[in-house]
Amino acid sequence: MKRSHLLGALIGIAFVVALPLFIKDEYTLGFLVLAGIVSLTVTGLNMLVGHAGQLSLGHGGFYALGAYASTILTIRFGFTPFPALMIAAIATGLVALLLGIPLLKMLTQFHLAVATLIFVMLINAILIVGGGWTGGFTGIQGQPPFSIGSVVFEGDTANYYLVWGIVFLGILFAAGLSNSQAGRVLRAIQGDETGAQSLGIDVAWEKVKVFVISAIYASVAGSLLAHYTGSVTPAQFGVGPSLEFMVMVFLGGKGSVIGGVVGGAFIKLLPQVTEFMKNYRLLVDGIILTGVLLFVPQGIVGLFKKIWDRRPGGKSPEEAGPLSSKESFSVALAKPEARGE
Amino acid sequence: MNKDSPILEVDRLTKNFGGLPAVHDLSFTVMPGQLKGLIGPNGAGKTTCINLITGALPVTSGEVRFEGKRITGLPLHKTARLNIGRTFQLLRIFQEMTVLENVMAGCHRWASLGTLQAAMRLPGARAKERQIMEVARSQVDFIGLAHRASMPAGALPVGEQRLLEIARALAGKPKLLLLDEPAAGLNDIERARLGTLLRKLTAGGLSILLIEHNMDLVMSVSDEIVVLNYGEKLAEGSAHEVRNLQTVISAYLGDATDA
Amino acid sequence: MLAQVLQFLVSGLTLGAIYALIAFSFSLVFRTTRIMNIAQGEFSMLGGMIAIALIGLALPMFLSVMAGIFLVAILGLIIERVIIRRVRTFPRMMIIMVTIGLSMTIQGFAVVFWGQDSYLLPHLSGADPIQILGAAILPQTIWILAISGVLSILFWFFLGRTMIGLAMRASAENRLAASLVGINPIRVVQLSFVFGASIGALAGVLVAPIVFMNFLSGVLLTIKGIVAAIVGGIESNVGAVVGGLAVGLAESMAAGIFPSMYKDVIALLILLIVLCAMPKGIIRGSAR
Numbered sequence: 001m002k003r004s005h006l007l008g009a010l011i012g013i014a015f016v017v018a019l020p021l022f023i024k025d026e027y028t029l030g031f032l033v034l035a036g037i038v039s040l041t042v043t044g045l046n047m048l049v050g051h052a053g054q055l056s057l058g059h060g061g062f063y064a065l066g067a068y069a070s071t072i073l074t075i076r077f078g079f080t081p082f083p084a085l086m087i088a089a090i091a092t093g094l095v096a097l098l099l100g101i102p103l104l105k106m107l108t109q110f111h112l113a114v115a116t117l118i119f120v121m122l123i124n125a126i127l128i129v130g131g132g133w134t135g136g137f138t139g140i141q142g143q144p145p146f147s148i149g150s151v152v153f154e155g156d157t158a159n160y161y162l163v164w165g166i167v168f169l170g171i172l173f174a175a176g177l178s179n180s181q182a183g184r185v186l187r188a189i190q191g192d193e194t195g196a197q198s199l200g201i202d203v204a205w206e207k208v209k210v211f212v213i214s215a216i217y218a219s220v221a222g223s224l225l226a227h228y229t230g231s232v233t234p235a236q237f238g239v240g241p242s243l244e245f246m247v248m249v250f251l252g253g254k255g256s257v258i259g260g261v262v263g264g265a266f267i268k269l270l271p272q273v274t275e276f277m278k279n280y281r282l283l284v285d286g287i288i289l290t291g292v293l294l295f296v297p298q299g300i301v302g303l304f305k306k307i308w309d310r311r312p313g314g315k316s317p318e319e320a321g322p323l324s325s326k327e328s329f330s331v332a333l334a335k336p337e338a339r340g341e
Numbered sequence: 342m343n344k345d346s347p348i349l350e351v352d353r354l355t356k357n358f359g360g361l362p363a364v365h366d367l368s369f370t371v372m373p374g375q376l377k378g379l380i381g382p383n384g385a386g387k388t389t390c391i392n393l394i395t396g397a398l399p400v401t402s403g404e405v406r407f408e409g410k411r412i413t414g415l416p417l418h419k420t421a422r423l424n425i426g427r428t429f430q431l432l433r434i435f436q437e438m439t440v441l442e443n444v445m446a447g448c449h450r451w452a453s454l455g456t457l458q459a460a461m462r463l464p465g466a467r468a469k470e471r472q473i474m475e476v477a478r479s480q481v482d483f484i485g486l487a488h489r490a491s492m493p494a495g496a497l498p499v500g501e502q503r504l505l506e507i508a509r510a511l512a513g514k515p516k517l518l519l520l521d522e523p524a525a526g527l528n529d530i531e532r533a534r535l536g537t538l539l540r541k542l543t544a545g546g547l548s549i550l551l552i553e554h555n556m557d558l559v560m561s562v563s564d565e566i567v568v569l570n571y572g573e574k575l576a577e578g579s580a581h582e583v584r585n586l587q588t589v590i591s592a593y594l595g596d597a598t599d600a
Numbered sequence: 601m602l603a604q605v606l607q608f609l610v611s612g613l614t615l616g617a618i619y620a621l622i623a624f625s626f627s628l629v630f631r632t633t634r635i636m637n638i639a640q641g642e643f644s645m646l647g648g649m650i651a652i653a654l655i656g657l658a659l660p661m662f663l664s665v666m667a668g669i670f671l672v673a674i675l676g677l678i679i680e681r682v683i684i685r686r687v688r689t690f691p692r693m694m695i696i697m698v699t700i701g702l703s704m705t706i707q708g709f710a711v712v713f714w715g716q717d718s719y720l721l722p723h724l725s726g727a728d729p730i731q732i733l734g735a736a737i738l739p740q741t742i743w744i745l746a747i748s749g750v751l752s753i754l755f756w757f758f759l760g761r762t763m764i765g766l767a768m769r770a771s772a773e774n775r776l777a778a779s780l781v782g783i784n785p786i787r788v789v790q791l792s793f794v795f796g797a798s799i800g801a802l803a804g805v806l807v808a809p810i811v812f813m814n815f816l817s818g819v820l821l822t823i824k825g826i827v828a829a830i831v832g833g834i835e836s837n838v839g840a841v842v843g844g845l846a847v848g849l850a851e852s853m854a855a856g857i858f859p860s861m862y863k864d865v866i867a868l869l870i871l872l873i874v875l876c877a878m879p880k881g882i883i884r885g886s887a888r
Contacts, residue, residue: 049693053693055693055696055697057700102876103876106876108692109692109693109696110636110692110696111830111875111878113638113696113700114638114823114826114827114875115872115875115876117638117819117823118823118868118871118872118875119872121819121820121823121868122865122868122869122872125864125865125868126865128864129861129862129864129865173460173461174460176459176460176461176462177456177459177460180454180459180460180462180466180470181445181446181448181449181452181454181459181469181470181473182454182455182456182459182460183459183460184438184442184445184446184449185446185449187435187437187438187442187446188435188438188443188446188449190435190437191434191435191436191437191438192433192434192435192436194397194417194429194433195429195433195434195435196435196446197416197417197418197421198395198417198418198421198426198427198429198433198510199418199421199446199447199449199450199509199510199513200418200421200422200449200450200513201418201421201446201449202418203418206456209456210456213456239816239819240704240707243700243704246697246700247701247704250697279711279712279715280708280711280712281708282704282707282708282711282815283704283705283707283708283709283711283712284708285704285708286701286702286703286704286705286706286707286708287701287705287708289697289700289701289704290683290698290701290702290705291701293687293690293694293697293698293701294683294686294687294698297694
């Protein structure tokens, strides 16, 4: 691992570990916990979107499945939270597998985007009419705090460390994936699917694999959410929140391993800065997404990387790659697809 | 795999596009270590032929055999797994990845590194990664792109991108390499270098099927040439034999754009 | 029995007509810009909501409806100029996400202005159902079918018989070639986008009296319109109409068979299955 990366990682970890010591305000700490939970989801999603280049507008559906499955398993069937989380993750993974196989064979990005959008709407609708099982509009309340064995995570501080500890593991895996042949395979698929096929890569299957992995990330995050907030309602898992994950992906940096954390933290902490966010959430998300895509398509992390690479003593301009969106998309124009083939 | 049996057999291959024969009753072989050229005027069916061999297009009738085994209709990634590499007429390199990464991706065929195994750095993954890096580096050096190793592939000039695609295909350690118009967009010097490279490869035991438009290149490097016209085989033989055939000359008459 | 079947048929055709309008707009924009506009349904939502708001301000019905359509058309023009033109050359994933961003932004504005409540537009001409063969048919339904029908004929004529229509079709087939023979592709794109927005808005004001409108209505209409367009064949106008009617009828049938509580679930499930089951190659020229 590069020395600069290692240093950055250590600083980041130290920062995250030390933060609660400086924040005595329960409210803010609570938001940091939530920021961690969404960061987990987005880190998983980023593997699918950033590396494999597949759009999923419906990861909110897997998030919901994790939350509700954990809830039902613990409250209705008396499982303890940790096994419940595992079972929920496996179940969600299976759903993703079943969904992924037809979905990822789809003709175009667009079909996939629409299909996943329909998926999250479907899950949301099921949650609403689930009646006995899902509690309908009011959802289910009273989840026990998360626990592993005899260790119970109660209160904001405990959950903060629990969640961010899991985020750390998630990032570790994502980084491991990204910097290995597996990551190259995914990026190759995004680069040119037919080209990837010619190297022996089973494109369809690889896409399904990363789809399932990202769904499991979302499921775990959902489970953590349920236990932390002690309540699940369909309103938390609608189209808006699902699309918000995508906003976080692009804001943080598509394809960047810590992009999930950056994007997630940013969006989640935004309400702290602007008090009237409740009604404006969707609008702000939309403006951020459109703005980022038009002006800073590489996201925050990507932008920092480019600036860092171009410092004196860094990479040459050719090596660093294009800076402006115009330049980077002119490279993409050389692709057969863009030429209309 | 003995030296006397063909590594690739195309047997009465036919492809009809709704009644129009793009390739008709085409048969030829490629022997191990041979550089076989496939030429013909535009629209003769050369690229269709390659697409039929690799499974990108379904055949209407006929067979394709690799090392004696039927591979007709196998999808592209499966034929790739059988040690058949290919390049594309319209470049399909991975623009955003570096040159080295492109070639590393090419190692996928033999690396067999599972997703979890790779991501979690399980035992065996590290050694494999090192191997991949070594093979990729050596291919990049061999093809002459070492000075570009960390550049994004999209930033390279076309000539080097063509070389990159070949290096990437070679990284998979293929036994047979299908090249679809690798000289398109190359200048004279680059073309000559390519020719030398190809001869070096076959000397090393690789079998090559070279689809090319450029007569100079094909004539100078091929051991044997198949001439296609309107999807049918017009002639087959050594460069010298084929060049002087009346039928071949008349097929190309009027094709003034040929180099 | 006949009355019931007729009832379902009528409601299916009514919804179908709305979906057909949306599918048609979507298809038109796609064919001329190669962009799949996920924000298409938002034009309908806006059209309906603006009309409702204007009526709330005591504007006469006709004026409110026309203003709604007009304002959305202007918005379409602005969006085309400011955003669509810029992103045309972006990689496909980015384009899709931009339309999503657009969709979210429009929805966001709707929430800010009108909150999360649902609204109904007054019927175009009275809300009393007319009895035809035992089935109760709303006058609004007749308006919808009539207007859609007239619009279809108008567009068939326009695209097929006029110079501008020809220019649009040519540009849809091959932008470069069209520009080479003197057609201005930028104007064509502008025109098709404005058409798309206007027809979308029209669909919105037509359906607003019979279906509650809120900030989320656009998304639902979008996915139904898109599936309709894909099912019918996105490269053809007739396809959009056929697809729209098919989706409408399927929805109506499902509503009739299953308990109304599960209506949404069934509808979405059908959409998902239909989308997954589409055979390859239904969309020509739309490489990945």
